[in-house]
Amino acid sequence: MDRQFSRVLVKVSHGLIGICGGHARVEGAVLRDPATGFAVEMRDGCNAVNVTILLWSAVLAFPAPWRLKALGLLAGSLLIQAVNIVRFISLFYIGQYSMTWFDFAHGYLWESLLVLDTMVVFCLWANRASKYGAVPNDGR
Numbered sequence: 742m743d744r745q746f747s748r749v750l751v752k753v754s755h756g757l758i759g760i761c762g763g764h765a766r767v768e769g770a771v772l773r774d775p776a777t778g779f780a781v782e783m784r785d786g787c788n789a790v791n792v793t794i795l796l797w798s799a800v801l802a803f804p805a806p807w808r809l810k811a812l813g814l815l816a817g818s819l820l821i822q823a824v825n826i827v828r829f830i831s832l833f834y835i836g837q838y839s840m841t842w843f844d845f846a847h848g849y850l851w852e853s854l855l856v857l858d859t860m861v862v863f864c865l866w867a868n869r870a871s872k873y874g875a876v877p878n879d880g881r
Contacts, residue, residue, distance in 0.1 A: 744770065746790070747783040750822070754829050765833065772833055779837045781829065789825035792859040793818050799863045805870040813866040817859075824858045 747770045755767045766773045773780040800813040828851045836843040 744785070747785070747788045750788055750826060750829065751783050754826050754833070757826065758830060758833070772829070774833070774837055777837055779833075781833050781836060783829060787829070789821050789828075789855060792855050793821050795856075796821060796859050796863055800866065803867055803870065805867075809870045809873065813863075813870065817862045817866060820862050821855070821859060824855065828855065 751767055751770050751772050754772055755765050758765045758772075764775055766775050768780070770784070771780050771782045796817045797814055800810055800817065803810070803813075805813075832843060832847055832851070835846050
């Protein structure tokens with residue numbers, strides 16, 4: 742299931758690259774540059790499922806009506822995946838430029854930005870949910 746999800750994200754990335762005038766080839770969960778042969782693979786852990794689970798845990802634990810929780814889960818998951826697709830496409834191009842920058846962006850920069858994005862999405866949702874029907878915490 743996780744592997745299929747990664748393949749869908751690679752196909753979406755490929756489509757966006759094509760719309761913007763770039764060239765790439767899809768090989769399962771791999772996105773390859775046809776000219777240079779450089780490729781990036783979306784493995785488990787690269788598809789933002791881990792930070793999506795983090796968001797879902799926070800939203801589900803927050804004292805809000807189920808309707809608001811469902812909206813937060815859907816909108817938050819879509820935002821996180823949109824950022825992850827930008828991440829994947831940027832790594833595809835960064836890797837063609839410099840493997841040193843690729844390693845830094847893959848291992849440190851984007852990992853931190855995805856966690857930060859998840860926290861920001863949750864905080865924005867929680868703030869909005871607090872204004873529109875969240876259940877107050879009575880300290881029990």
